[in-house]
Amino acid sequence: MEARSSRELQARNYLEKHRIMDLLTYLTSALLFFRPERPREYLISILERLRIARLSGVALPFFMDNSNIASMFEMLDSSNKGSISFVQYKEALKTLGLCTAEEVLKDDGHGVTFEKFRNEVNKRTQEIWSAF
Amino acid sequence: MTRGPSDSGPQGAAALRGSMDATTAPHRIPPQMPQYGEANHIFELMQNMLEQLLIHQPKDPIPFMIDHLQRDNDYVPKIVILGPPASGKTTIAMWLAKHLSTNLLSVESLIAKEYSPLAADARMHYQKFKMVPDMLLIRLMQERLKEEDCVRRTLFSYGLSQSTEQSSLCDTGWILDGIPETREQALTIQTLGISPRHVIVLSAPDTILIERNLGKRIDPQTGEIYHTTFDWPPESEIQNRLMVPAGIFEGETARKLLEYHRNIVRILPSYPKILKVISADQPCVDVFYQALTYVQTSHRSNAPFTPRVLLCGPVGSGKSLQAALLAQKYGLINVCCGQLLKEAVADKSKYSDLIQPFFEKEIAVPDNIIMKVLKQRLDQQDCVERGWVLHGFPRDLDQAHLMDNLGYKPNRVFFLNVPFDSVIERLSLRRTDPITGERYHLMYKPPPTIEVQTRLLQNPKDSEEQIKLKMDLFYRNSAELEQFYGDAITLNGDQDPYTVFEYIESGIINRLPKKVP
Numbered sequence: 001m002e003a004r005s006s007r008e009l010q011a012r013n014y015l016e017k018h019r020i021m022d023l024l025t026y027l028t029s030a031l032l033f034f035r036p037e038r039p040r041e042y043l044i045s046i047l048e049r050l051r052i053a054r055l056s057g058v059a060l061p062f063f064m065d066n067s068n069i070a071s072m073f074e075m076l077d078s079s080n081k082g083s084i085s086f087v088q089y090k091e092a093l094k095t096l097g098l099c100t101a102e103e104v105l106k107d108d109g110h111g112v113t114f115e116k117f118r119n120e121v122n123k124r125t126q127e128i129w130s131a132f
Numbered sequence: 133m134t135r136g137p138s139d140s141g142p143q144g145a146a147a148l149r150g151s152m153d154a155t156t157a158p159h160r161i162p163p164q165m166p167q168y169g170e171a172n173h174i175f176e177l178m179q180n181m182l183e184q185l186l187i188h189q190p191k192d193p194i195p196f197m198i199d200h201l202q203r204d205n206d207y208v209p210k211i212v213i214l215g216p217p218a219s220g221k222t223t224i225a226m227w228l229a230k231h232l233s234t235n236l237l238s239v240e241s242l243i244a245k246e247y248s249p250l251a252a253d254a255r256m257h258y259q260k261f262k263m264v265p266d267m268l269l270i271r272l273m274q275e276r277l278k279e280e281d282c283v284r285r286t287l288f289s290y291g292l293s294q295s296t297e298q299s300s301l302c303d304t305g306w307i308l309d310g311i312p313e314t315r316e317q318a319l320t321i322q323t324l325g326i327s328p329r330h331v332i333v334l335s336a337p338d339t340i341l342i343e344r345n346l347g348k349r350i351d352p353q354t355g356e357i358y359h360t361t362f363d364w365p366p367e368s369e370i371q372n373r374l375m376v377p378a379g380i381f382e383g384e385t386a387r388k389l390l391e392y393h394r395n396i397v398r399i400l401p402s403y404p405k406i407l408k409v410i411s412a413d414q415p416c417v418d419v420f421y422q423a424l425t426y427v428q429t430s431h432r433s434n435a436p437f438t439p440r441v442l443l444c445g446p447v448g449s450g451k452s453l454q455a456a457l458l459a460q461k462y463g464l465i466n467v468c469c470g471q472l473l474k475e476a477v478a479d480k481s482k483y484s485d486l487i488q489p490f491f492e493k494e495i496a497v498p499d500n501i502i503m504k505v506l507k508q509r510l511d512q513q514d515c516v517e518r519g520w521v522l523h524g525f526p527r528d529l530d531q532a533h534l535m536d537n538l539g540y541k542p543n544r545v546f547f548l549n550v551p552f553d554s555v556i557e558r559l560s561l562r563r564t565d566p567i568t569g570e571r572y573h574l575m576y577k578p579p580p581t582i583e584v585q586t587r588l589l590q591n592p593k594d595s596e597e598q599i600k601l602k603m604d605l606f607y608r609n610s611a612e613l614e615q616f617y618g619d620a621i622t623l624n625g626d627q628d629p630y631t632v633f634e635y636i637e638s639g640i641i642n643r644l645p646k647k648v649p
């Protein structure tokens with residue numbers, strides 16, 4: 001039984017180190033959103049772009065660009081105060097898959113402004129992508 | 133029993149499923165997404181890729197994934213055939229290999245290879261000890277699986293083919309005949325990442341096998357195995373060539389059988405879900421067809437699946453009953469078209485004014501109005517989330533096209549066949565009690581007391597002429613509908629409801645059968 005748990009651990013570590021689950025989630029979301037005629041070729045093209053981007057340091061193909069983040073913020077901030085509550089902010093990050101349920105975020109008492117929201121989303125996305 | 137790395141695949145798949153499950157997200161997901169996912173088998177695609185990643189754990193996952201996607205070998209045959217001596221393994225394996233155009237690997241073929249130092253080693257060992265050591269056999273297998281298909285390569289070099297691709301055996305699939313022989317071999321193969329998708333075990337009583345083995349003959353040129361009684365070659369030149377192989381007499385066979393039984397018991401637990409035992413005590417052709425059907429079915433996958441079921445059948449075939457049973461057991465939404473229209477009128481919704489005149493005059497409601505009411509119902513959140521069971525619509529090809537164009541494509545269609553007499557029996561004996569409102573059937577659910585029986589009334593729509601008319605109408609349109617829904621499953625509706633329900637259940641849960649060309 002020793003061999004089994006060490007193999008499993010090994011496999012889990014591998015998944016974490018290369019952030020395979022995030023990559024696969026991104027690929028699946030892209031496929032379901034764009035619904036290409038030939039899914040395999042489409043996946044190959046995304047992976048090729050990722051590979052080149054990593055080698056040459058070119059900007060990575062983000063799933064959500066700035067206009068998406070802006071519209072998401074607007075949806076959350078229904079009364080146009082200019083900031084969203086902390087709970088909303090945490091839920092939004094969870095929906096985007098950028099933070100886990102257990103993670104503790106600092107609540108500095110004031111609301112979260114658009115600037116802060118956008119910077120945080122970009123920072124976390126960058127973190128995930130740099131591991132690929 | 134230790135598990136190989138391929139076992140962590142299912143847990144990764146569960147996490148994948150969580151990310152794809154439409155029902156956990158509160159916001160609405162357009163139905164095109166899960167439809168696309170189902171049609172292109174996206175879940176299985178991702179699951180296979182994840183499994184390969186976990187088995188090989190490459191340092192650089194992205195090029196590995198690109199390579200895997202380009203190979204596109206998720207569905208090639210990967211079969212293992214096991215069985216006692218004289219069960220017909222090799223014959224079945226050869227026929228399958230020819231039929232599926234894939235490669236056959238057996239102990240004899242591996243050690244007979246030329247140009248390989250490993251094979252020469254193995255041959256020496258076999259001559260001395262009559263068996264090949266495990267590690268050597270495994271390494272021979274690995275070598276063979278990695279090498280490229282020599283025949284194709286020579287064709288390319290003669291310019292006979294335009295393509296410049298070279299395929300390895302992994303791309304065309306493989307069939308293992310009689311490997312693994314022992315549990316150790318089975319485990320080693322698993323750790324190397326060679327895992328079959330189907331395992332067939334032939335079985336027959338020992339006495340039959342011993343007798344059968346006495347009649348075994350081999351054709352030295354083609355290597356095919358014939359039998360003096362069961363499988364005698366028609367051409368006389370083959371008949372003259374046949375040789376008696378060594379080791380077919382009773383003592384030898386009995387010894388080999390003992391060893392086989394000892395080993396097989398410990399190999400079988402390694403392949404729990406993909407195993408199928410076929411009785412070898414029947415004609416070769418029957419065994420072959422059973423094996424072929426099994427190998428061509430895919431196993432149940434873990435993909436998220438929202439059933440959208442369509443039940444078609446003449447009046448009285450039991451559609452409403454089955455729909456109610458399905459709704460109760462699986463939480464699907466029961467959408468009965470007639471009911472929907474009546475509710476629309478009763479609720480005095482915006483459609484009630486449109487539909488009411490048709491009800492009064494007893495004419496069929498036109499298609500576009502039905503479609504509007506139906507659309508409204510099927511778009512509601514609970515239908516999208518939990519799936520639906522539709523019956524009573526579409527009744528002809530135009531309605532089917534209309535539904536299809538609006539994007540409501542069912543993923544399981546069932547046709548219930550019931551002969552005319554059964555329908556008459558079921559419907560003409562229906563009665564309703566006007567006071568309590570209970571519905572009875574004079575044969576299947578008789579009323580409890582004479583008092584109730586005397587006051588029972590029959591619905592005028594249940595008269596024989598009416599039923600006949602409706603059935604004729606259905607059968608006129610059913611041929612076109614069956615053609616339109618090519619993947620439909622036809623069932624015999626003339627059985628008790630729970631039997632029919634079980635058939636419908638298995639039709640929904642298992643993958644749609646691939647039509648054999």
